[in-house]
Amino acid sequence: xxxxxxxxxxxxxxxxxxxxxxxxxxxxxxxxxxxxxxxxxxxxxxxxxxxxxxxxxxxxxxxxxxxxxxxxxxxxxxxxxxxxxxxxxxxxxxxxxxxxxxxxxxxxxxxxxxxxxxxxxxxxxxxxxxxxxxxxxxxxxxxxxxxxxxxxxxxxxxxxxxxxxxxxxxxxxxxxxxxxxxxxxxxxxxxxxxxxxxxxxxx
Numbered sequence: 001x002x003x004x005x006x007x008x009x010x011x012x013x014x015x016x017x018x019x020x021x022x023x024x025x026x027x028x029x030x031x032x033x034x035x036x037x038x039x040x041x042x043x044x045x046x047x048x049x050x051x052x053x054x055x056x057x058x059x060x061x062x063x064x065x066x067x068x069x070x071x072x073x074x075x076x077x078x079x080x081x082x083x084x085x086x087x088x089x090x091x092x093x094x095x096x097x098x099x100x101x102x103x104x105x106x107x108x109x110x111x112x113x114x115x116x117x118x119x120x121x122x123x124x125x126x127x128x129x130x131x132x133x134x135x136x137x138x139x140x141x142x143x144x145x146x147x148x149x150x151x152x153x154x155x156x157x158x159x160x161x162x163x164x165x166x167x168x169x170x171x172x173x174x175x176x177x178x179x180x181x182x183x184x185x186x187x188x189x190x191x192x193x194x195x196x197x198x199x200x201x202x203x
Contacts, residue, residue, distance in 0.1 A: 005074050012076065017083045024087035027055055028094060049098040050170075056091035057167060059084050060160040061184060068191040082137050085156070089134040092127055092163075119169035126162035129155045160185055 031051045035044035040051075063084040069075040100110050113120050133153055135141070142149050164182035171178055 002074075009074075009076050012079065017079060020080050020083040021087065024059065024084070025090075028052070028091070045098065045102045049095060049103060052091050052098060053095040053167070053170075056088050056095055057160070057163045057181060059088035059091060060156070060163055061181070061188065063088060063156065064160055064185065064188045068188055072191065072194065085133060086137050089130050092130060096127060119166055122162050122169065123166040126159045126166060129159035129162070133159075157189060161189070 031040070031048055034040050035048040038044065040047040063081050066077050066081045066084075069077060104110050104113060114124050115121070133155055136145065136149060136152060145152065161182075164178070164185045167181055168178040
């Protein structure tokens with residue numbers, strides 16, 4: 001098992017972060033193309049909106065996995081955490097833009113929906129928490145903010161939780177998939193309080 005983990009860590013060190021950005025961005029134009037060509041159904045706006053939102057949640061969860069993987073298995077993917085976070089925010093922004101510009105279409109209705117629809121209120125609250133994280137996801141902010149930077153970026157936890165709740169509230173009726181997402185989020189957050197993996201003894 002240790003050899004497999006060592007191999008994973010060695011491979012991760014060799015993979016540049018720009019690869020993650022490219023791989024994460026590829027679905028965005030693909031799903032937009034499907035929407036434009038009518039392959040997402042007769043009303044493609046809602047499916048496109050949901051695809052971007054789901055990808056955002058998946059990327060947030062992927063970023064949430066990185067610390068438990070390192071703590072409990074010794075798999076070090078920490079170099080990719082910032083890129084995953086930035087791409088998650090990018091897809092949240094796509095999700096928001098499709099909803100506001102293509103679905104709702106007017107600023108007045110956007111504001112009205114944020115106030116009157118609880119699941120949209122929760123989604124916007126999650127977006128608001130992610131906004132300062134996206135702005136400070138650069139080396140200059142890390143140096144300037146010092147220890148405060150780590151505290152600030154713990155806003156990821158409530159943001160991803162709100163994203164999970166937003167998904168559950170968004171769908172009609174009780175559906176398994178959103179519940180699995182939220183259960184995974186809660187499980188990953190709980191893992192942070194479990195005892196850490198012991199360091200391996202030197203050979």
